[in-house]
Amino acid sequence: MPAKQPLSQSRPYHHGNLKQALIDMAVEVAEEKGHEEWSVREIARRLGVSSGAPFRHFPTRASLMAAIAEEATLRLRLVVERELRRAKTDEISQLKALARGFMHWALDNPAQFRIVSARRLFDFEASASLAVHFNQVRDTTMQLINRAQLAGFLCQQTATADLALALRATAYGLLRMHVDGQLSQWQVSPAKQTKHVMALMDMVVDAMVLPRAR
Amino acid sequence: MPAKQPLSQSRPYHHGNLKQALIDMAVEVAEEKGHEEWSVREIARRLGVSSGAPFRHFPTRASLMAAIAEEATLRLRLVVERELRRAKTDEISQLKALARGFMHWALDNPAQFRIVSARRLFDFEASASLAVHFNQVRDTTMQLINRAQLAGFLCQQTATADLALALRATAYGLLRMHVDGQLSQWQVSPAKQTKHVMALMDMVVDAMVLPRAR
DNA sequence: ACCTGAACACCGTTCAAGT
DNA sequence: ACCTGAACACCGTTCAAGT
Numbered sequence: 001m002p003a004k005q006p007l008s009q010s011r012p013y014h015h016g017n018l019k020q021a022l023i024d025m026a027v028e029v030a031e032e033k034g035h036e037e038w039s040v041r042e043i044a045r046r047l048g049v050s051s052g053a054p055f056r057h058f059p060t061r062a063s064l065m066a067a068i069a070e071e072a073t074l075r076l077r078l079v080v081e082r083e084l085r086r087a088k089t090d091e092i093s094q095l096k097a098l099a100r101g102f103m104h105w106a107l108d109n110p111a112q113f114r115i116v117s118a119r120r121l122f123d124f125e126a127s128a129s130l131a132v133h134f135n136q137v138r139d140t141t142m143q144l145i146n147r148a149q150l151a152g153f154l155c156q157q158t159a160t161a162d163l164a165l166a167l168r169a170t171a172y173g174l175l176r177m178h179v180d181g182q183l184s185q186w187q188v189s190p191a192k193q194t195k196h197v198m199a200l201m202d203m204v205v206d207a208m209v210l211p212r213a214r
Numbered sequence: 215m216p217a218k219q220p221l222s223q224s225r226p227y228h229h230g231n232l233k234q235a236l237i238d239m240a241v242e243v244a245e246e247k248g249h250e251e252w253s254v255r256e257i258a259r260r261l262g263v264s265s266g267a268p269f270r271h272f273p274t275r276a277s278l279m280a281a282i283a284e285e286a287t288l289r290l291r292l293v294v295e296r297e298l299r300r301a302k303t304d305e306i307s308q309l310k311a312l313a314r315g316f317m318h319w320a321l322d323n324p325a326q327f328r329i330v331s332a333r334r335l336f337d338f339e340a341s342a343s344l345a346v347h348f349n350q351v352r353d354t355t356m357q358l359i360n361r362a363q364l365a366g367f368l369c370q371q372t373a374t375a376d377l378a379l380a381l382r383a384t385a386y387g388l389l390r391m392h393v394d395g396q397l398s399q400w401q402v403s404p405a406k407q408t409k410h411v412m413a414l415m416d417m418v419v420d421a422m423v424l425p426r427a428r
Numbered sequence: 429a430c431c432t433g434a435a436c437a438c439c440g441t442t443c444a445a446g447t
Numbered sequence: 448a449c450c451t452g453a454a455c456a457c458c459g460t461t462c463a464a465g466t
Contacts, residue, residue: 015431035334039458050432055460057430119395120249134399158417161401165388166418168400170380173387177379181333185348186382187375203372204380211425229450253439264451269441271449 019057021047023067030068030111036118040064065115066122066130072112073133079105080137091148092209098141099171099201107194110179117176141168153213163208170204233271235261237281244282244325250332254278279329280336280344286326287347293319294351305362306423312355313385313415321408324393331390355382367427377422384418 015021025046029038040061041051058064083101087093106113115121124130141164148154154163174197177183183193229235239260243252254275255265272278297315301307320327329335338344355378362368368377388411391397397407 018430040460041458051459052433052461053431059460061459117390117394117396124395124399138399155421162414162417165391165397165400165402166384166414166421169387169391169414170384170418171387172391173383173385174379176331176390177383177386180331181338182331183379185338186352186379188379200376200380200383203376204384207369207380207422232449254441255439265440266442266452267450273441275440 015047015049015053018047018049018053022054022057022064023071026064026068027071027112030115031109034111036065036111036115036121062122066127068112069116069122069124070127070129070133072109072116073130075109075112076102076105076116077133077137080140084140091144091151091153092205094144095148095167096202096205098144099167099205100198102137102171103175103198103201106175107178107197113175114179117172138164151213153209155208155210167205167208171201174200229261229263229267232261232263232267236268236271236278237285240278240282241285241326244329245323248325250279250325250329250335276336280341282326283330283336283338284341284343284347286323286330287344289323289326290316290319290330291347291351294354298354305358305365305367306419308358309362309381310416310419312358313381313419314412316351316385317389317412317415320389321392321411327389328393331386352378365427367423369422369424381419381422385415388414 022043025043026038029043029046030036040054044051044054054064058067080098080101083097083104084094087097142160145154145163145167146160149156149158149160149163177186178193178197183197184190188196236257239257240252243257243260244250254268258265258268268278272281294312294315297311297318298308301311356374359368359377359381360374363370363372363374363377391400392407392411397411398404402410
């Protein structure tokens, strides 16, 4: 029997807070790789625990993904709320700030953006806090658009929910095209992609503002 | 040595056209599962060949994905071109038809839509035919939008590429929100999602048409 | 209560050997 | 030329055994 080299002679048997450490390390690895294709075993290895240890805290890989998505959605909400506080109070500035917050967060945290978006990697319905933070952002969007409609900036004949969804889809589409590396096929040079995506979103919001209100 | 049961006593040693069969079966399994998470081994198993056989035709899983993406992109192009032929010839009808073709194809073939969009699953740049068919659709979009600008339907001050990208991002965003199962969190009941997504796209095109041209 | 480490049924990929 | 099937280094997950 060969002598075993002590990997870390002072590592304690108990990790301390393995649950949170798993979430943090998974996010770190995801952002490092740029996507969500890491293994639970790799996370365990990096934390110096055995391959089975994570499963005491998360019964499945999907439940770890859900925990990451929960934290990510909260942080997204906070970024959006900060952006709204900083912006001018007129409806269109607020709407642009909301979009900017969402996009800013996604561009800064592409892997977490992918995880939050990839509903098939975890059970969205099963998480209470996920729904709370997601709904908060969605409701803020709806209220803002409704205010903009009543103030005459946006078409009142169109349902608020339709306008909200169209704007969200545009932001989401631009972001996904960016993180999926599709923009280089659309005449956008790599260096300018981040700024361009933000500028295009402002352009779309402006295009939706009614002519007489401009 | 136990007697081996002949799995299929008449199966020939050579498959005949294993390369094409792999592509077809992978697409079948992908559409059956609704996503691109199948294994090469499963495809081989379903075709009754050994686990190593696919690797004679595709050196990596990614190269099989690329072959699927090539065929899918061609078919997408054909659907778009068919839709353009069927539509009225004015610029806005053509633009809506183009969007409708893209979305119709994606909604009918969600797994292939995901594969085509997931640039990290294969090497987009490495495939000549992928670029040809993709560029064809993109160039048609650009020319159409440019014609619509010159005809006074769309803003001439905005760069054609920007309008094209904004519209593409909206269509792509709506489609991805749909295939990723996000629409149920946006007040769209499951039964109406397909029609709603198509209707919203028309709405966005209409919203971009200049008021004096309406 | 928390973690280890072997075990199981999977992967993608390689390659000597077979037809 | 094409395919098999064992082999390798990986997975996610389980669970008896350890601390």
